[in-house]
Structure formats: structure tokens, C-alpha cells
Amino acid sequence: MIKRSYFTSKTLPYLLILPQILVTVTFFYWPAFQGLMQSMMLSDPFGLHNTFVWFDNFISLFKDPLYLKSIGITLGFSAATAAVSISFGLFVATMANRALRAKAVIRTLLIWPYAVAPAISGILWLFLLHPSYGIVSIFLTKTFGLDWNPVLRGNDALIMVIMASAWKEVSYNFVFFLAGMQSIPKSLIEAASMDGASPFRRFWFITIPLLSPTMFFVTVMNIIYSFFETFGVIHTVTQGGPGGATNILVYKVYQDGFIGLNLGSSSAQSVVLMVLIITITVLQFKYVERKVQYTG
Amino acid sequence: MVEKTPILDALTYIFLMLGILIVGFPIIYALIAATLPIEEVSRVPMPMIPGDQFMVNIQAAWEKGNLGTQLVNSFIMASGITIGKICVSMLGAFSIVYFDYRLRTVAFVTVFCTLMLPVEVRILPTYEMAANLFGPLNLMWEKLGLGAVAGWIAGHDVEINLDFSLLDSYTGLILPLVASATCTFLFRQFFLTVPEELCEAAKMDGASAMTFFRKILFPLSKTNIAALVVIEFVYGWNQYLWPLLITTDPDMMTAVIGLQNLIPQADDLPYWNVAMAGSLLVMLPPILVVLFMQRWFVKGLVEREK
């Protein structure tokens, strides 16, 4: 971390880091502190009546079956989103890596959804999967006789937001997997083929294990994405419904805090999320430390 | 590889095409929808042959959604976040990597604790912060009884109410999102890979810290900057919850938020054609940025991993 040849100056380094610190403290630490305080208070929506209640908000939160359900939904949603986008991304990346020609074109054709806002992705998929006029749902209903109705049925709604969220992440994962695969030394693959491994076995026994650091990173990023950035998707598509089936944690923070105006509970939920994210970050760093080495 | 696997090769390309098609389908469908008149688009199922109403719909979206102003806002917000983040984080990383000072570790930890925490989890207090930047000062004034002290000194009641709001301002859209360590982290990683000898050579050549930064480090960071420009521009452009909360003036709204006005709500006619036209318009700029700057973008993304 420390460069050997540093500069010495009494004030300059402080001046240089100052803007960063200022912004961070103002818009990060102070709000986070406030959030923490708020999470231990009962307040009216207007912040005019505040009662300090210690951990009551947290206690009632974890006693609330709906919050627990929301945790479950979030986990399921994230896992599914990650699983769909990772497996699809991995699959396409594998194919692209096999393709000898046109890698650049393929990448161009696959990369752009990354740039689409989650909210817009939600709109697109809503349009595709809407029960009464979405082309995909019509296709599903007509072809497979499925009774597809995300407006009514929680599972269908969940599938819809998973699709909309995963779609966008596919390109992100694709980029990483392709890069990961390309950084696996060719000689390893060649050694495996000398050892008599078929393409499929090479993929299974060499590529996948060697991709595990990338896989881990991508998983973490996907989880963070589906925990937070999918807010736009949920907000535009289901608003947490039907019957709370798509009410993921971050949406619940918004719904309870901004729509329901229950600030204490909402803040407590934010704090829970913060702790969660910090844990993930720490894990991520720990893992990165002992990353598998490619060469050697 | 060397195996003769024509079937596998063919499958590879078939699957690739399929993959690209699946990934591309929503946009193709949106494109078609955007060319149709309202009657066609609300037909079930929607015809898959493009119509001729594209420009009409685009225009409708443009006007109805106030997209002209909002695209400009989005652009300002995205660029502001991009430039702000890059400036702040580059200087910060420079300080952390190239200087040795007492509080360096403190600064490092302070900054990097924020690495992965998205705005969403601290949204409410951040909002209040943005609403009045001097809130904490006022609070301290009250809580610490400074007012009373000042009053005692001045001999009369002193009321201080500093008031500086970032709501409905570009600063408000931008600044709170600049507070993240991802870029700083990336620059730090990059600076650590810059050979130490380069810095030493510059020192032997008589360069001061800032000269080294301007003349050597900055030019060397060009590709990293380019990568970050793409990533942060897309990030800024696609922000949702924050601008949703902080802007109330329609002339300050960003395009992604404004787009919600185009989506047929319970109380509108299903103008999906216009909604799709609007969506296309709003998603176009970041897509173009990503496509045109693909090379750097990929590099930047992948380097984040490290």
C-alpha cells in the first residue's frame, strides 16, 4: 500500500484529500450517523415529535413477520437474479470465448444493456411481460397454456422483476467472465487437452475453478446490485406487490419511510442494510486477499 | 483449440446468436412499439412489423415528457458526477498513495469504509443533509448550547440559522453521489502499479509533487480516466432514487425520472408507443457512451475487480 518513494509535505497531502473527506463526511458519515440516531427514535413524519426508544425499532422489526418475509424475498430475489444473470452471462461468455472470430462484434452486441437504467429495464420488461398485452406473456399463455399473471400472482411478479433485473446484469457478468477466461493462460487449457480433457471437461475442471475469483467478485457485485440498484425496477414495475411479493428490503425502506412515513422503522432497516453491506465488503476483501493465482 | 469439433463450433455460433437475440429482444420490441400508432400498439398481440409513427412518437415523448430539459439535466448530472468523482478521487488517491503523513491511515480508512455503501441505505438523512447543508452546524449550535453562550457574550439572544439547500439544484443532484470511494479505490490501485522509479526519476529531474502529478501521473492515468468516465457517466445517468427524492421542480428532474410520466398509469391511456419512444431516447446517451468507449469501459470495469 505504501509507495517507497513518497513525497513529503506538511500540508499538501491534507489539502489533496480534503475534498474527498469533506464530501464523505458530509454526505456519508453525518447522514449515516443521523440514520443511526433516527433508527433509535420514534418520530412523527415531520420530525417534530421525537422519542428516544433505544432498540425498540429493531426489536419490532425482527419480530415483524413481514420484515422477515421481506428478508426472505430479498434473498430469493437476489439469489435468483444472480443465478440467472451469472449462468446466462457465463454461458454466453463461454460461447464468445470459443468463437474465434468476431469477438469484438459479439461484445458490442452484448454489452449495451449495461447502460440501460434499471428503471427503464423495468419498463421494457413490464411491456414484454404484462399479463394482458405483453408479447412474452401472450406467448407463454398461448404456447404453454401458462396462466401468467404478475399483477395478481406474487411468484409471477417476482419472476418478472427478476427477469428485468437479471437482463441488465447479464452484460456486466459477460464482460467479467470473458475477461476472466481470456486471462486464463492458454497453456493451461493446452496442458489439459494434452492430458486428454475434452472441451467440456476442460471447461468444468479447469476454466470454472480458475474463474472462481471472478465468480466470487461477480456474485458479490450482483448481490449488491440486486439489493440496491434494482430499486428502480421494483418501483416502476410492481411497487413491491402484489401482496408484498416483491417487496425487497431496499424498497421496504423507501415504502415505510417515504410512503408510509414511518421514519424510525425505515431508518432501522437502513441500518440493518448498512451492516449487511459492510459485512459483504469485509468478506470480499478477505477473499480477494487469498485469491487463486493464475500462474504457477 | 485443435480438436475437430465442427458440431460444437456450429452450436457455439448458434447459441451466441440466440443469446444476442434474447438480450436484444426487449430493445427490438421497444423499437417496433415506438414506431406504431396507439391503436396498433394496444392491439393484442402487438404487431411485429414496424410502423411509420416513429418520429411522431418521439416528438410526443419529447414534448409530453419534457425530455428536452430533462435530458440536459441528466447530462449535467451525469457529467457532474463523473467529473466530480474523478477529480476528488484522483487527488485523494494521490494523497493516499504518494504521501506519508500522520493521518494517512485515518484518511484511508475513512474513505474506504464507504466503498460499497450505496446511497440507498442512507437516503433519508442524506436527503435532510442536502436540504440544509448547515444542518449539523445548526444542530451543534443548539445542542452544545453555543447559542446561550453567544447570547451571554453578546448580551442578547443570538439566533443562528444558516440555511443552504441543495434541493432542486444541480449541486444537490451531484455532490452526494460523489461521496463514494469506488473511484478513489480504482485510482489507488492504478497508482500502485505505476513503477516507483517513475516517481523517483521525476524527483531526480527536480519535479515537485504537483508537477509529478500534472506532468506524469495525470497523463499516465488517461485510460483509467476514460474508463471511469464511462462507468460513472452511466452510473450518474441511471440514478433513480436520489433524483426522485431531491428534485421537485419538473425543470430539474432527470430524464429517467421524467420517463415515469410517460408510462401509462392507472389513469392514462396505454400510450406504450410513446413510452417506448421516450425510453429509447433516454437510454440512448449512456448506450452510445458505452459502445463508443467500449475498450476503456471494459478495462475499467475489470480493473475494479482488483
Add this chain to the structure above:
Amino acid sequence: KPIEIHWWHAMRSARGEVCNAMIKKFNESQDKYVVVGTNKGNYDETVNAGVAAIRAKKQPHILQSFEVGTQTMMLSGAIYPVYELMKDAGYKIDWDDYLQPVLSYYMNADGNLMSMPFNSSTPVMYYNVDLFKKAGLAPLSKEKPVTWDELGGMLKKIVGSGVPGGMVTAWQSWTQIENYSAIHNIPFASKANGYEGLDCELTINNDKVVNHIARLKGWMGDKRFFYGGQKYQGPKSEFLAQNAAVYIDSISGIAKLKKAVKDFTWDVAPLPVESWMKEPQNSIIGGASNWVLKGHSKKEYQGVAAFLEFLANNEMQEFWHKETGYFPITQSAYRSLKAKGYYDEQPYQEVGIKQMTRRIPTKISRGLRLGYFIQIRNIINEELELVWNDSKSPKEAMDSAVARSNQKLREFEKTYK
């Protein structure tokens, strides 16, 4: 330089345009003030934008809040009650001229008006005349409500005639529980629906409501009823697409239907009642009122008062009513329209007014005043959805809605103690 008056409202598309027209008229009518109207999204979003702004001390002068936010706003300590405002500004308003069911919703315990009624509505039943005819059904009366049983029979015929679905409803909590309770004089909550104390509790898990929900659920089996969702898709588009022949929504739906329906005839009828309810009560109001927020200068409040006064004048109210379907909130505006023969030409415009004023409101049909009502509505919506998608029985759902809501009510009570 004219003084700017900011008004945040939830009026969009058709209604938004009418609002803008009224603002424009006001601004042109004088040069001391300029009203700036801003749509802040739907009702929820507008209230939360307002709350956030109040916390941040960036509040507008006038905030539109739907009826559900009434208790929240009243207790907020952030409002400038309109009766005081108008008095302070020197306006003498004849409050008796206002529609009483509307006023009573927004009055405090002392009978003083806290917010200015603006867009008041009540739910009614829209139906597709053509589909009715096709199914061999006669048009419905605009005065006398059909019973739910009769409606059930009609819907059966309609579905039998090949229409994909029978009935849909917007605002399910408002129309099927809140108004159902009012019309049948069933308490929605204890303590006179919350008017008489923060320590009230919900009572919607009573047999009557549960049975009603169970009936709707039963209708889902043969498509006499289906669920159209809450947003984007909404029941209205089902009605528009003629997937449903009956559509329950606020009278404010008139504006939109007028604009959107091209290929069939529709009409309005009062909400159905139970056959045992010989004298159905009034329905309760919906829509929203304008709250004046504290923290501005006297001069500005002068302008606010002028604007509110302007909105309430006959000309504006007639315009508003005609264009949107919302009530004219003063008796005089109503009378003036009547006198002009407007309701003879457009009889459907009067269905809501008549339904709402058909009886003196009881303590139970007067309205609802609950803390965290926005969350409670979401809870009810959620629980109903769980009924619709077979996750819960009506009784379970209502029990759970009551339990969950009561918890919110207790939290609210604690906060304000």
C-alpha cells in the same frame, strides 16, 4: 415582481391539464401573485414529497394531500389551518355553503376546517352499456343502486355473453372496504372511525366485510370479478379494452373515460348495496384537499388565500366539475350548474353527488381519520391481493389487516404522546 406561490399537487394527465388551466386563469386574473403548480407524482408521492420538504424546511405554500393523509397532516404541526388563514387574510367564507360530507372530512374536533377541499370525489360504478345490451341487460338506474346479488346475476349473464370478465375495481380498499362500510353503516374503526381518539382500532374483520370480500373472491372463479392490479395496468384499461363490463372507480374517472373511450357507450350508476340495506347510507368522499403549510410570510399567505378563494368560486368549480367529474364543492356552484340544466344534459355527472348526499352522514359514514392511514391502506391492499391470489382466506386476510394496522395505529399513537 409578483410573489410566487408554490402548489404541489398530484394531478396529472387529463386532470393535470385542467389544473394548469385554472392556475393560468388565476395568474392572468391579477398581477400580485404567480402560482407555480407542480405535479409531484401520484397521491402517495405527493404527500411524501411534501413531508420531506417540510422536514427540510423547503415546503411549498400549498400541498395537496389525498383524504388518507388527513390525520397525518392535521397532527403534523406544520400546517396553517385554512379557517385561520382565511380569517387572518380577511376573507369571510360562508362555510355552510360547502358540501357538508366534504367539510366534515376535513374538520377538526372543534368543527373548524383544517384544509381546503379541492378535488372531492366518491366512488361510483361505470358500466359498458353496449356489453350490457349484448347480454340482454337493461341500463341501470342512476338513482337507485342495484343490490350486490342483482349485480352478481348481471355479471353472470355478461360473462356468459362472451365478455372476458365481469367487473373490475380501482382503489379496492377505498371502494370495497371503506365505502362499503360507510354505505352499510359498518364501522371501519372504533372511536367513530378514529375521529374520537388516537387509540382507535380497525374493525374491518367483521362478518359483513369479510363476506363481501368472500363474495368477490367467489366471483373470481367464474370471471365475474377479476383483479386488475394497482398501477400502470390498472383496472381502467381492462374496462377500456372491454375486458370488463363493470368498473368501480372514483367519479374523477369521468374525465379520463370521456377522453379515452371511442368505441362504446358507457354510463354511471351508484355503487351496489346489500339487499338487507334498505336505506343505504351516504358514500364517503375521496380525492384530496389543499393544505396550507406553515413557515411563509404574511404577504405570501395573502396570495395563498386569494388563490384558494379563487379556486372555490363558482366559475372555477363549474369548470373543474365539468372537466374532471369531481364535485363542485360549494352548494352554490352545484345549484348554478343545476340551474343551467347541465345535469339534464349530462345526468351521469350527478350520480356521485346524489349518492354522497343521499342521507345525513352518521358518525360512521362521516369519514375516516386514522394515523399512518397511508400504510394501513397499503396493508389492506396487500392483504386483499393475498386473497385474490389464493394465499389467504378473506377472514384470515382481514384479521391480519386489522392486526397489522392496529400495530401501526399504536405506533402512531405513541409518537404523538
Add this chain to the structure above:
Amino acid sequence: MAQVILKDIVKKFGKTEVVHGISLEIADKEFVVLVGPSGCGKSTVLRMVAGLEKITSGRVDIGDRIVNDIAPKDRHVAMVFQNYALYPHMNVFGNMSFGLKLSKTPKAEILQRVNEAATILGLEDLLHRKPHELSGGQRQRVAMGRAIVRKPSVFLFDEPLSNLDAKLRTQMRTEIKRLHQKVQSTIIYVTHDQVEAMTLADRIVVMRDGKIEQVGQPIELFQNPANTFVAGFIGSPPMNLVPARIVKAGNTLKIRFNDQLSVPLPVKEGMKVKEETDVIMGLRTEDFTVDNGNGGFPDAWKLDGTVEVVEPLGGETHMHMDFKGVSFIAKSEGRRIFHAGQQLRMAMNLNHLHLFDADSTQSIY
């Protein structure tokens, strides 16, 4: 039975041909080293034998089969890569047994073979380590072990030592030599280090630009390089190569460097050098001796020169000499001290003279 025969093999990448029709017969159990400058096609040839690269035209036989269309795993060859290409996620045992597992070898046999190889290479105690827990030399050994367990009839090595430091390189070189003696397989070994080539090879193949320049035993290449390229490539410091002209002097021939300097051309049986031809004269640095009167060389072979640069290496000293405008590097025993500017009389041992045609650069003497 594992001779390897390359017949007119050509390799094109797209349109560029990088191997231009190479033919080579490698006997069973022979240790053949391919050398040549970077990019000359050594690896490409090796990889064609391995089956990792398609053969554009020509054919490769291993044992008594044409292997052009046989998959790498079925060619009975094993390869050791420059960067070892160990599977980082498997331990040493896993690395060595991977191929056997894939070919469904019985467990007991795998165990036995791996242990055998581990014993040969002294890896017994490392079987449970992951590659990143090994030193460079150990990794190198594992890579060889992975090759050995498969009992291939041909071993292919692609610069296996170039990632190691000098000391380890010397040590591993010896181990490879020992290994060859033990396993008795055919070995094709690529390097660009001529010391490795000289010390390891039964025969060296010198390549340049996708062609073979010369094939032969190490000492043969050293003593009889076929052309200036081989002459300059084999031997360190490299042979002095100086342009000159053959002229007639009386009835003998002389090698004339410039107006002032020429030496007689010793007559050799069957010599085909003609007068008035431009040549390149080659003489190794060790064929200079400081004249002390008793070297037994004719006087005409002795030249007066000036020492320009002295490079004392301890055991030997390299002197950059100038003889009337012609530069040579001479090697001398290390303990005598010379200094720049010194005048010296040097004897050239013209018995070891080489002459190359100036145009074709081929040896003509």
C-alpha cells in the same frame, strides 16, 4: 518405437507462413534440441508435434503412425510448458494425476505411477502442496512429473528453464539430463539458450525464420558451422566474423582484410576456395594466443595489434583488439593482466579457420 519424423511441414497463420517446409528425423530415445532466435518458429514446430497446432501441410509421424489427424492426448506425447502451466487449483498430486484420471486409469495404478514419478523427481513430500506453495524449481519438477506419469514415448519441452534464475537453471539442466537417462524417451527440447542446447542435446537443430539452418551434434556445429548464422549462434563469445577477400599471392592464396592486413590461407585438401572472391572469415576467440614464441605457429599467422578494451572475467579475459584497422575479439587466460592501449603480438590458429561465402554466407572451407 517412438521416432518422430517431420516431413515438409509447413505452418501458416492466416496468410503468413511461419514454418516453411521443415523435414527432420528424430530417432527413438534421441534428445534433440531446437534452437534459434526468438520468433523463428521453434515453438510452432513443437506444438505441431504435440497436436496443439494444426499442420498446414506436410506430415508428422510419431512411432509408426501419421499423427496429423490424431488428437494430442492420443499421440503418446507429453509436453512441459515454459510457464509450467500447472493447474493452480489442484495440488501436486492432482496435477500429476489429472491426465490419468481422465483416461480412467485405475486408482491403484494412478497412485503407483504418481509415486514413481515423484520419487524420480524428489517430489514425495510435496504431493499435497498447491503450485503457489512451490519454488520455481519445484514447479518445474512437477511439470516434468505430470509429463512422466503419462509414460509418453515422446517428451516435448518448450523453453522449460527460461523462467528460472541462472543457478537453478544450471541445476535443472542436470536434472533433465538425468531424467532422460532414466526414462529413455525421445525428447524434443526448445530453447534459445545455446549453453542449454550444447550441454543437453544429442543433436541440435538450428532454426532461423521458419527454416532449419543446420542439424548436428553439438561439437559438430561448434566446429563445423554450415554458415555464418550458425557460426555466430553457437559458441560464446561468438566467433569473430570478419569480411575479407581471397587474393592470390605468389602461388598461394591469402585472406586480405584491407590494404595493410592479410594472412595466408592454409591449404586444405579438397579446398574449393577460389581467388578473388569475397568471403567472411571466421575465427573463434580461443584461437588467438598471445605470442610467446613457443606456440608453434608460423610467423605469418602472427599479427601486431592494440588492445582496445579489456574485459577480465577472472578465469579468462576478453580483449577487443585492433589489428591495423580490423577488429577481433580474443580470449586469453585470466591470470595475465592486460590493459587498454597495450601493444600485443597475437598468433591466430588458422588451423581452425572458417571461411564463408560473402553472398550465400555458406561455409566454403
Add this chain to the structure above:
Amino acid sequence: MAQVILKDIVKKFGKTEVVHGISLEIADKEFVVLVGPSGCGKSTVLRMVAGLEKITSGRVDIGDRIVNDIAPKDRHVAMVFQNYALYPHMNVFGNMSFGLKLSKTPKAEILQRVNEAATILGLEDLLHRKPHELSGGQRQRVAMGRAIVRKPSVFLFDEPLSNLDAKLRTQMRTEIKRLHQKVQSTIIYVTHDQVEAMTLADRIVVMRDGKIEQVGQPIELFQNPANTFVAGFIGSPPMNLVPARIVKAGNTLKIRFNDQLSVPLPVKEGMKVKEETDVIMGLRTEDFTVDNGNGGFPDAWKLDGTVEVVEPLGGETHMHMDFKGVSFIAKSEGRRIFHAGQQLRMAMNLNHLHLFDADSTQSIY
């Protein structure tokens, strides 16, 4: 006036001391090479002279100033780095002129100085190239050019050639030597390559573990290494170092390797070797000769041995020999062919014998 004097300099990184009080006087215009194994502190010493590293204690004088507290740019020193450290975004001209520009040198003078340096180094045509458009050798030259333009009184080189391949290394070595002759500055040069050290240095400083082991002219170190470390470090292949014991045999002393093998210890004036001491015997590989009867060595110096491994390098051959259980490496002229297993009678030239104390490893003979 640019002598460089190090006086008791110590360097600590945090709590670990890596340079333990080194003193050294370097004369004006002297070419001093620091050698030693990796991590011994060579670079650290150099960097303290350059001013890139604070001196923990002791002092450094350059010319007639104490420079401990003088900034690098004001010390009149220039440094060439191992990886060249060229500014990748500037062209050659930019790289060379950067320092001058920063010191506000007039344009005309910059131009002149850069051109001058470019001429010296043959870089005239490359001034507009970016570093990545240059070959390794050219980059190396630019790095030197960047140092030259500053007209420093002391040049510091930190392993400047270790990134180059063998051929280029030899060539650049000569260039550096020539450069020294031209610019006549003091040079401190760090390397771990002993050939470089031998060929370039006026004096070599051998370091180990932050201390100086020996300072001297190359040949002096080669011939009289102060201890086994220097003995093993200087010379390639390294000196044979074999443990032995001094025993009395009649009235002479003998060096006994084991029960079967011993050689007489030639008597030397003022010799302090005592009987019954454990020693390490050192003999260079070139001090073995295959006995042909006329080497003039006493018979007692001749031993019968077996050739174990032969490494023919062309010009010379290294033979790993076994003499009754004791291993030596012997170097022989290249043209004679030996083979493993051959029995040979070798003469040791005990005139060049070294003895080191087994405990202190210091030279005692």
C-alpha cells in the same frame, strides 16, 4: 571534483536495519561497481547517495559537500534505473529534456544539450519516438541520455542491464564503458551480475547482508578473495569450495579431504595455517588440467578421477569429476572430447590454492 564519500552510513526501514554502517571512498572519475546477492542492500546504498532514501545515520559527501539534507535534484547526480523509468507518454526528446525544463534551462541550451547527448548515444533519429516504440537497448540508451543531459558529476546505475537479453547486455556493457571514458564522471554501478562487475569496474565492492565484504580491483578479488563468500561469488563457474582438514604428514602439512584423498599443502612464506584445523579448500575450475605429463606439476598434485557429467560448451568443457568421493568441477579446453564414465588423471595447480577458515570463512592462506 566529484568524489563520493560514504561514512558509516546506516539505513533502517522502520525497525529493521538493512544497511549496517558502510564506509567507502570513491575517487573522482572512478567506476565503482556494487555487487552482491539480491537483498543485500546495494540499491539502498545507491538510493541514499541519490537522495531518494533518507540516511538513518552516517553521512554522504559528494564533491566537497555533505549532501545528507540536499534534495536529489541539487546533488549533481543522475540515476539510470533498472526498468529505465522512462516517462511513457513523452517522446525521447521530452524524456531527456524534462529535468532541464523543470529547472528553467533556456530553450536553446536544452536543445543543444539534448542533441549532444543524442549524438553520443546514437539517438538522433529517435528523438520523436515514444518509449514503447523503442527496442530494449534503445530505451536503455534514452535512460542514459536523460542522465547525461544533466551533466551530473556522479552517475548512478541500478542494474541498468538486467532487463536486456544476453546479446544486448554484452553490447550495452561496452557502451557504458565507452560512455565512462567520454564523460569522465564518477560512476556508481549496481549489479548482481559478476561478469558486468568484472568487466566494468575500476573497483568492485562486494556486499552481503548490508555490509561490505571486500573492496578491490576485479582481478584482485578474483585472485585474492577475502572469504568464501567473495570466492564463490566472483568467477564463473564458481570456485570449487571443498571442506577439508589440515593434518601433519611427516614434517609437512597436508590437506585431507577424506580417508582416501589428501594433497600436500605447498609451503608459502609467512603462512599461518596450523595443523588440525578445519578449512575450506578453494580451487578454481581452470586450475585443473588433464595430466599429459608435461605440465610440470609434482606427482602429489595429480589425482585419478571419474568424469560424471560432461558439459561441452564448445570453446570449453565443464567436467563434473569425482575423486574418491570428493566432487570437483574442472574446466577443460573445448576441442577435446570427454565422456561420462571416463577415467582421467588430473593435475591440480596448487599454486593457486585458497584456504579459508571453516568457521570464520576468512582467507587464511
